[in-house]
Amino acid sequence: MTPELTHLISIVDEAGRNALEMKSGRVVEFKGDGSHVTNVDRETELWLKARLLPDWKGTTMWGEEFGFEPMGEKGLWLIDPIDGTSNFAHGLPLWGISVALMDHMGLQLGVIVLPELGVTLSAERGGGAFWNGEPMPKIAAGEIAVSDLVSVNETLAKQKEYALLGKYRLSGAFVIDGAFTVKQYYRALYGVNEKLYDIAASVLAARELGAEIKFLDGSDFNELDWAQDVNIRKPWGMFPAGSKLLRS
Numbered sequence: 229m230t231p232e233l234t235h236l237i238s239i240v241d242e243a244g245r246n247a248l249e250m251k252s253g254r255v256v257e258f259k260g261d262g263s264h265v266t267n268v269d270r271e272t273e274l275w276l277k278a279r280l281l282p283d284w285k286g287t288t289m290w291g292e293e294f295g296f297e298p299m300g301e302k303g304l305w306l307i308d309p310i311d312g313t314s315n316f317a318h319g320l321p322l323w324g325i326s327v328a329l330m331d332h333m334g335l336q337l338g339v340i341v342l343p344e345l346g347v348t349l350s351a352e353r354g355g356g357a358f359w360n361g362e363p364m365p366k367i368a369a370g371e372i373a374v375s376d377l378v379s380v381n382e383t384l385a386k387q388k389e390y391a392l393l394g395k396y397r398l399s400g401a402f403v404i405d406g407a408f409t410v411k412q413y414y415r416a417l418y419g420v421n422e423k424l425y426d427i428a429a430s431v432l433a434a435r436e437l438g439a440e441i442k443f444l445d446g447s448d449f450n451e452l453d454w455a456q457d458v459n460i461r462k463p464w465g466m467f468p469a470g471s472k473l474l475r476s
Contacts, residue, residue, distance in 0.1 A: 229361075233352045236339050237361075239279050240327050241348055245270050247310060247325065256317045264317045268294050272309035276327065279304055283435045287329065290425055293320040295438045296457035303331040304455060306425040312401025321345060324403035328428035334451055339428030340403050344404055351433035357410060367412060376415035379405035384418050384463060390444055391475035395433035406430025408439065409466050418444075419464040424454045434466045441466055442474055 230370030237337040247268050255267045260448035273291040274427075281287060293309060305327065310316050321344035328338040340349040351357040355366045372378065379392030385396055394415060399405050402422060410433045419427065428451065431441055441449040444463040452462055467473060 229350075229358060230352060231353060233337055233339075233350055235283065235367050236327065236329075236337055237348060237350050239276070239283075240325055240339040240341050243272055243276055243279075243309075243327075244325050244348075246275065246344040251316065254292070254317065259455040264313045265293065265312065266313060267318055269310045270318070270419050271312055272325065273307055274317045275307065276305075276307055276325075281329075284329065290455075290457070292423075292425055299330070299332070299455060303329050303336065305453070306428040307453070308425050311403040311426060312399070314402045320398045320400070322401050324401060324407070326403050326406075326426065328425075328432060330424075330428065330451060330455065332452075335428055335432040335435075336445055338432040340407050340433075342403065342407060347407060349429070349433055351408060351429070351436045352476070353432065353436070355436070357433040357436045359411060364410070364433075364437055366439045367410075367468055369433070369438065369471075371471050372415050372468065377413065379414045379417040379419075380448055381419045381421070383420050390418075390463060393472065393475055402426045406434070408464070410434050410439075415468065418463065419460070419465060420463040421459045421461060423457070423459055424451060427460075431466065438469075439466050440469050441474060446473065 250268045272368045273293045288300035288304040289299040291307035308326040316323040324342040329336045338351045372393040380396040383418040408414045
């Protein structure tokens with residue numbers, strides 16, 4: 229683990245502790261689209277910005293609450309300050325913070341903290357992935373069994389166009405589903421309509437462990453194509469190497 233990743237972990241872990249302390253005093257509001265937002269979302273994003281940009285000069289930041297900035301000379305931070313805000317707002321423990329750094333080559337660093345589960349997932353390009361600081365094993369290649377648990381986006385779970393594999397699970401927070409897939413509690417993950425800041429840290433960690441990140445048409449996912457303020461409207465997923473993506 230490089231000093232750069234170690235430093236990022238310390239920052240995101242502190243953000244997680246702060247958010248957990250603020251949870252009991254959370255103020256819940258609603259965005260224009262009807263989704264939840266809290267004061268903790270906003271304060272966490274601002275706190276992260278104040279910590280990250282001075283320490284990684286030349287970077288910019290795209291966060292869920294305060295909007296998109298184009299990539300800076302040294303990269304772009306992708307921040308979901310509280311992922312699973314609806315869970316957080318209702319008092320559930322299934323939420324987390326997702327932070328990733330992308331440069332002109334793709335995803336470079338990523339950290340997820342799940343404060344109420346006591347989990348820190350981290351990864352760095354070419355350096356592997358770590359669960360609470362311990363190196364993680366490669367994800368076993370091979371098929372997705374009928375009995376395997378898989379994370380399925382709510383939109384995909386309702387559709388009939390794609391014959392998805394496995395037994396469906398959905399936590400209400402991408403950081404949970406992504407981290408659980410990297411850990412292989414879930415064998416695979418199916419997604420659609422996320423933004424890059426939702427998925428970036430999970431994608432990097434999964435890729436470092438040998439998973440394949442693909443669209444359901446079989447084409448490869450390239451994060452550089454999605455470094456813009458748009459939803460990923462093409463169904464995609466995180467899969468064990470060599471597995472089928474859909475039922476025949």
